[in-house]
Amino acid sequence: MTAFIERWGSTIVEATFATFQMVTISLVFSIIIGLPLGVLLVITRTGTGNKRWTYRVLNIVINTIRSIPFIILLFALLPFTRVLVGTSMGVRGVIVPLVIFTAPYLARLMESALLEVDRGVIEAYQAMGIKPIQIVWHVMIREAKPSIILGVTIALIGLIGATAMAGLVGAGGLGDVAYRFGHVRYQPEVMYVTIVILVILIQLIQSLGNTMSAKAKKD
Template sequence: MAEFIDRWGTTIVDETFATFQMVTISLFFSILIGLPLGVLLVISRTGDKRNIWLYRVLNVIINTIRSVPFIILLFALLPFTRLIVGTSIGVRGVIIPLVIYTAPYLARLIESSLLEVDQGVIEAYQAMGIKPLSIIWHVMIREAKPSIILGITIAVIGLIGATAMAGLVGAGGLGDLAYRFGHVRYQPDVMYVTIVILIIIIQAIQSFGNILSQKAKKD
């Protein structure tokens, strides 16, 4: 055990940090895109024909992106990523594919959460003359907050899985460590330790998300 820590300890810590870096940066931009997109999906479901056509267009785009497995999307976006950020490897080179993969998924989760809000509550605020934007941000999102938090938690866990696949293009992280050493060089102890670390991280994130969701229900 001591020998393993001496040999791999620093590397494992560095790759764990790289995984957190990819997840936090990608999640930040995914929320910036996914939250407004989820709201737009909800408000464009009803209304005049322009709204309906907007919903249909967004629906097709989101479903198209979500239908492509991340590993295929990752390789397909390599030229675009290289054009935008100047590289297609490392943490910087994988952020764009991770955001494009996660944001539509998060938007769909947020759409589902907002649709769960009691229509009677919304109609009551509309009857009081509250502006639509205020209803969206101060009523719908507030009422759906516990469900939105759980949705974001699910998205984070999916994002961690995607970062593992991103290791195939040299993005670094725990997935890259497991692949290069655990699989290619057949060092199973590295792979098993990586799996245990990922399980601990995911369990911690899910538990933290559940706690935040329960707290939001009481607010």
């Protein structure tokens, strides 16, 4: 055990930090993009004219992006990523595809959460003359908070899975260590340790998400 820590300890710690860095930055940008998109999907879901066309366009774009496996999206976006952030390598180079991959998925989860809000509650506020934007932010999002928290938790776990493929563009992370050292260099103990770390990490995230969602229901 001591020999393993001396040989691989620093590598695994650095990979864990890189994974946290990729996940945190990508999740923040995904929420910034995904939450408004989810709201827009809900408020344009019914109606005519521009609303209907807006929903149709968003629906097609989101479904198209979600249908592309991350590994394909990662390489397809390499030229765009270089133009946008100046590099397609490392942590910075993988943030763009991670956000583009996660934001539409999160938007769908937000849409589902907001659609669960009781229509009677919304209609009651509409009858009082409350502006639509205020109903969205102060009623729908507040009522859907437990489901939104669970949605973000699910997206976060999916994001961790996507970072496992980020090593293909030199971004590092636990998935990269498991592949490069555990598989390619035939060091199975490295792979098993990274798997254990990822399992523990995901269990903690899911438990935290469940706890926060349950607390939000009581508020």
